[in-house]
Structure formats: C-alpha cells, structure tokens
Amino acid sequence: MDEFKKFLKSIVPISDKEFADTILYFTELNLEKRDYFLKQDIVCRHIAFIVKGTLRAYYINDKAEETTACFCTENNLTTSYKSFILQQPSTLFLQAIEDTQLLVIDYENLQNLYSKSTVWQTIGRAFAEREYIVMEQYASVLNNETAREKYLRLLKEQPNVLQKANVEDIASYLGVTRRTLSRIRKEISK
Amino acid sequence: MDEFKKFLKSIVPISDKEFADTILYFTELNLEKRDYFLKQDIVCRHIAFIVKGTLRAYYINDKAEETTACFCTENNLTTSYKSFILQQPSTLFLQAIEDTQLLVIDYENLQNLYSKSTVWQTIGRAFAEREYIVMEQYASVLNNETAREKYLRLLKEQPNVLQKANVEDIASYLGVTRRTLSRIRKEISK
DNA sequence: GGCTCGAAAGGACAAATGTCCTCAATGCTT
DNA sequence: AAGCATTGAGGACATTTGTCCTTTCGAGCC
Incomplete structure (x- = not known):
C-alpha cells in the first residue's frame, strides 16, 4: 500500500488525504500462475497496480504468432490501456507468470474520480501522458535496439524476468526465434 | 481552418464558440523543403496542425544510424509529444520534406487553455489518450509487421509519401536497408 | 533406480538481409 | 550541350536468422 502511494506520488503531486480518498476505490485481487487478468477480445474494465508478482502482456496476430509486448513487474501498473480508454475489445492478453497480487480499480470508479474534481482531471491527463x-520509449526500443541489446537491457532492468519467464516468451519479447535467443545467450556467456 | 475544426471535433466534442476561442491561440508558420520544425536536443515548445505538406520525424541513435519514426501528413498534428510534455530536449528531428504550412500553438498557451476550464482539461486528457x-498502434506495427507489410501499408494509407520521400528515408522507416527496399519493390511489382 | 515428459541447447542447412559495389537515369550548373 | 552530383536499381558475396531436427538435462512418477 505504501508502495502504491509512492508510485502515485511519482506521477502527480497528491496529498495523503487525496490518496486515502482514492484507495477506497481500489480492491484487492489475487491471481495464480497462468491465470489471466485479461484476454483478447474482452473489453478491459480495470487498471491494476502490481503489489507482488509478474504478468506477461502478449498479442496473437493474424498469422497465429505470439508476440510478448512486455513483462509487467512489481510496483507498476498493468492494463490494456487502449482497450480501457476506448472500452473496446482488447488485442492484448495479460497473464500471470507467477502468483500475483493486484490492487484494482474499474472503469466506472475511475470515471467517477475524473468527474469529481479538477485535481482528478489533472491526474487523468498526467497518467495518460505518462x-x-x-x-514511446517502447517504440524507440523496438526501432533502435537489436535482439541482443534488448536481452542485455532485460538482464539489467528486469533480471528476475529471465528466471520467471520461459525461453519461448523471452524470445517472442525480443522478436526472434528460440534458436536465435540460444545463440545470443551463448555469445553473451563468453 | 475548416479542416482543423473537423480534426479537433474528431478528438473531442467542441462547440463552434470554443473553437473560435481556441484558434486565437494558434499562429501560422510556413516551412520550406528541408527546413526543420524541431531538432534533436532542443526542447519542443510547440504542437502544430499540418494544413499542407509533409514532415519526416526521425531519430539518430548512438550508432549514428537514422530511423524514420513516421511521416506526418496533412490534417494531422505534429510535435515531439514527449519532449513537449516533459519540456525536455527532444530526441526527434522534425523536418519538412516539402514546402509545408502549419498552425502552431506553444506550450504556455496550451497550459493557459488547460487551466481555463474543465472542458480544456478534458480535451488535454483526451488528446494525451489519443x-x-x-x-500503441505504431508499436504494434513494429512488432507484428514485416518490412514488406509496412511498405504495402504505406502504399495504401500514405501513397503520396512514397512520391515525396527518398529511398533512404523510406527504408529507414521500414527498418531495413535500401538494398532490401529495392528487393521489396521488385517483388511487389510482379 | 529407471522411466517418461517437457524444456532448453545447439547442429545442419535454407532463406533473408546486409555490405559493398557498379551502372543507369535524372536534374542542376556552367 | 557537356560535365557533375544525386538518386535509385540491382549484382556478388558475407553474415545473420529461421526451420527442422536431435541431444541433453532435470523434475516428477512408478
């Protein structure tokens, strides 16, 4: 809970009072490994703060290939933001790759908060901008980094993910096949 | 001007009166071919609506390689949104690839509009969400489409860009070398 | 212990892409 | 018009990545 407060404050200045008012709108949700927080074609009705655990966000494209968009880790938010904003069916899957604990707010409650005050409008905009x-950072990575560089970044920024996720998922995150991931790992271990 | 009104209305419901109030904050700017609207390391202080013309948005990464992020075409906005939001130096270049006419608003004026009313807060959030x-769409394209598919999409959605931009720029947009673009074009022409 | 199963590593070859280069076409300058 | 610079197409070969497959390792089970 403390971590969540810290996280919110990092987005926008917010008083303890405002935080206390906010937290009332959130509920706790626990997922087991392999449980889905969201599936493709379902309208995303929630934004969640990850208290503990890891989720994998992935697409399945029209050639039935899986692409891992990101690994969502502790003390970050997770949602299909596009689906949430537009209240349209999601293209993303959000699946726990280990047991996971969330703080969840639903669409109506967030809209309520938005309509309550200018402060909340500001938070909403700051959040969207964030x-x-x-x-954009993600797109820049996709554009500028090779699979090898992405692997090294993962190693540096989210080393736990390399333990928790399987080879298939990591390879699809890097945008290469398992075979190439195997070559990258061999190269790096030298 | 009419096109700009249509564009704004497509983002958020706005009355003619509100539009009239808004347009006062915008000024006209003309660029010649090869002029820069923004350069790397400069803080982006403007958002612009493209009345006529085309801009190329590109990065230069630490290996001195150029990557074209997108081509900004008529009746759309252009800015380095990240640099604009954070008022930090831009990583993007925005260069006109033909003579171009813009409607420009600067950071202070937009903040003024935001502080004026809840309506403007809503517009700001809607715009950020948009x-x-x-x-996200762009990232999804980067993840899921091959260079060939991206070329076909460009051909369909922004065919003029293929006339106006040179081979180097298009190739860097597709994420391949000129040689591969040449092969793609040959393949498609069959 | 021996067995089976699933996950990861890596061999062999094919396909795709990059590098380096040449050539042809076009437009600009003098 | 001749000369020059710029741009795009594509040949030849090297490198990278993918495809398909086999092998290895370890966990769980009888």
Whole structure:
C-alpha cells in the first residue's frame, strides 16, 4: 500500500488525504500462475497496480504468432490501456507468470474520480501522458535496439524476468526465434 | 481552418464558440523543403496542425544510424509529444520534406487553455489518450509487421509519401536497408 | 533406480538481409 | 550541350536468422 502511494506520488503531486480518498476505490485481487487478468477480445474494465508478482502482456496476430509486448513487474501498473480508454475489445492478453497480487480499480470508479474534481482531471491527463511516454520509449526500443541489446537491457532492468519467464516468451519479447535467443545467450556467456 | 475544426471535433466534442476561442491561440508558420520544425536536443515548445505538406520525424541513435519514426501528413498534428510534455530536449528531428504550412500553438498557451476550464482539461486528457493510442498502434506495427507489410501499408494509407520521400528515408522507416527496399519493390511489382 | 515428459541447447542447412559495389537515369550548373 | 552530383536499381558475396531436427538435462512418477 505504501508502495502504491509512492508510485502515485511519482506521477502527480497528491496529498495523503487525496490518496486515502482514492484507495477506497481500489480492491484487492489475487491471481495464480497462468491465470489471466485479461484476454483478447474482452473489453478491459480495470487498471491494476502490481503489489507482488509478474504478468506477461502478449498479442496473437493474424498469422497465429505470439508476440510478448512486455513483462509487467512489481510496483507498476498493468492494463490494456487502449482497450480501457476506448472500452473496446482488447488485442492484448495479460497473464500471470507467477502468483500475483493486484490492487484494482474499474472503469466506472475511475470515471467517477475524473468527474469529481479538477485535481482528478489533472491526474487523468498526467497518467495518460505518462503512459504515452512509456509507449514511446517502447517504440524507440523496438526501432533502435537489436535482439541482443534488448536481452542485455532485460538482464539489467528486469533480471528476475529471465528466471520467471520461459525461453519461448523471452524470445517472442525480443522478436526472434528460440534458436536465435540460444545463440545470443551463448555469445553473451563468453 | 475548416479542416482543423473537423480534426479537433474528431478528438473531442467542441462547440463552434470554443473553437473560435481556441484558434486565437494558434499562429501560422510556413516551412520550406528541408527546413526543420524541431531538432534533436532542443526542447519542443510547440504542437502544430499540418494544413499542407509533409514532415519526416526521425531519430539518430548512438550508432549514428537514422530511423524514420513516421511521416506526418496533412490534417494531422505534429510535435515531439514527449519532449513537449516533459519540456525536455527532444530526441526527434522534425523536418519538412516539402514546402509545408502549419498552425502552431506553444506550450504556455496550451497550459493557459488547460487551466481555463474543465472542458480544456478534458480535451488535454483526451488528446494525451489519443496520442497514446496512436503510439500503441505504431508499436504494434513494429512488432507484428514485416518490412514488406509496412511498405504495402504505406502504399495504401500514405501513397503520396512514397512520391515525396527518398529511398533512404523510406527504408529507414521500414527498418531495413535500401538494398532490401529495392528487393521489396521488385517483388511487389510482379 | 529407471522411466517418461517437457524444456532448453545447439547442429545442419535454407532463406533473408546486409555490405559493398557498379551502372543507369535524372536534374542542376556552367 | 557537356560535365557533375544525386538518386535509385540491382549484382556478388558475407553474415545473420529461421526451420527442422536431435541431444541433453532435470523434475516428477512408478
């Protein structure tokens, strides 16, 4: 809970009072390994703060290939933001790759908060802008980094993910086949 | 001007009166071919609506390689949104690839509009959310489409760009070398 | 212990892409 | 018009990555 407060404050200045008012709108949710927080074609009705655990966000494209978009780790938010904003069916799957504990708010409650005050409008915009920046960063990585560089970044920034996720998932995150991941690992171990 | 009104209305419901109030904050700017609207390391202080013309948004990464992020075409906005939001130096270049006419608003004026009313807060959030979705779409394309598919999409959605941009720029947009673009074109022409 | 199963590593060859280069076409300058 | 620079197409070969397959290792089970 403390971590969540810290996280919110990092997005936008918020008083303890405002945080206390906010937290009332959130509920706890526990997922077991392999449980889904969201599936493709379902409208995403929630945004969640990850208290503990890891989720994998992935697409399945029209050639039935799986692409891992990201691994969502502790003390971050997870949602299919696009599906949530538009209240349209999600293209993303969000699956726990280990037992996971979440703090969840649903669409109606967030809209309520937005309509309550200018402060909440500001938080909403700051949040959208923040999500934009995360996504731009992601696109920049996709554009500029090789699979090898992405692997090294993962090793540096989310080393636990390399333990928790399987080879298939990591390879699809890097945008290469398992065979190439195997070659990358061999190269790096030298 | 009419096109700009149509564009704004497509983002968020806005009355003619509100539009009239808004447009006062915008100024006209003309660029010649090869002029820069923004350069790397400069803080982006403007958002612009493209009345006429085309801009190329590109990065130069630490290996001195150029990557074209997108081609910004008529009746769309252009900015380095990240740099604009954070008021930090831009990683993007925005260069006109033909003579271009813009409607520009600067950071202070937009903040003024935001602080004026809840309506403007809502517009600000809606705009950030919209930018997010565009960026997510872009990331999804990067993840799921081959260079050949991206070329076909460009051909379908922005065919003029293929006339206006040179081979180098298009190849860097597709994420391949000129040689591969040449092969793609040959393949498609059959 | 021996067995089976699933996951990861890696061998062999094919396909795709990059590098380096040449050539042809076009437009600009003098 | 001739000369020059810029741009795009594509040949030849090297490198990278993918496909398909076999092998190895370890966990769980009888």
